[in-house]
Amino acid sequence: YTDIRTWMAKLDAQDRVSRGEPIPDDIRRLLGDIVVTAAETDGAVDIYSEAGLERPSLDQLTPAWEQNASMPDKAQMAIEGLRADILREANIATNGNAVRHTMFSERINKLMARYTNQQLTAAQVISELVELAKEVVEEASRGNQFEPPLRTDELAFYDMLAREDDTAIDVMGSDTLAVIARELVATMRRDIRTDWTVRDDVKAKLRSNIKRLLRKYKYPPSKQKEAVVQLMQQMEAMAPRFAEEGAP
Structure with missing residues (x-):
């Protein structure tokens, strides 16, 4: 025992x-x-x-x-x-x-x-x-299947988008989801602040940009609300590292 x-x-x-x-x-x-x-x-x-x-x-x-x-x-x-x-x-x-x-x-x-x-x-x-x-x-090396390859952070957003709607890849195509993922990372890096997770104005701006991107690329409307929540959570998880690295 x-x-x-x-x-x-x-x-x-x-x-x-x-x-x-x-x-x-x-x-x-x-x-x-x-x-x-x-x-x-x-x-x-x-x-x-x-x-x-x-x-x-x-x-x-x-x-x-x-x-x-x-x-x-x-x-x-x-x-x-x-x-x-x-x-x-x-x-x-x-x-x-x-x-x-x-x-x-x-x-x-x-x-x-x-x-x-x-x-x-x-x-x-x-x-x-x-x-x-x-x-x-x-x-x-999973990101190498895309052209150009998706980097690790971009791949995280791609996976989030694909998971939130099982038909998104069939309807939009993996290349379109990859484009959204790249733009999400670019948006986050552009708006990054060391204290953005506690600043409502910065969070509101990021949330607005996410919604705009999803509408722009015709992400399934019925899944957009869930996707915004999940993408914001992913951003918050990445924020400390992004802030430490600094915006390019």
Whole structure:
């Protein structure tokens, strides 16, 4: 019981670290300084070591490694190690993109729920995690499908626009959504202020510009209100970094 409780606390600590969240004091006390320090620096390394596995890069998950990781005495540790790595790398790759970050997190949560409910074997979970890891690796170059390529910030707004209306891409085309995304980033950079998130006049101006862009490019009217709310939230999430970088 004590071993299981310690392992669960350790995995919880690693999960929180991968999401950039602090580790609660009760977990720190339970695990002790040495274990928590290991989790804070790179907890997944310790998990792989416990399983007798070499820690792989997400872009080098070979069939041989997957087969070895699926062995009964290694599978559970491998699952936890991969889960931690994918969450951490997805957080880096999405770089403030709320839609994609949520998508990766939800897919992992659903996968682990199916495993917990015994709908999937350990080997099947590892196989699906490997496929998800490939998507995380490809995330950094996803904007290259557009001409010109969408930068990370532009891609975040594109994803928000596409998510708010499932038919938007069919009706407007991905190129048009990409144009709106580029203009949204340009608008935000032009109007950026270090304190814009607490200044009603600046927020009102940004909100007005968003509405104007959506109307200009004939974004589905029934979804415009929701899109404005979501786009403003995305802007607020990006604002501190934009302010620090300064307008070009």
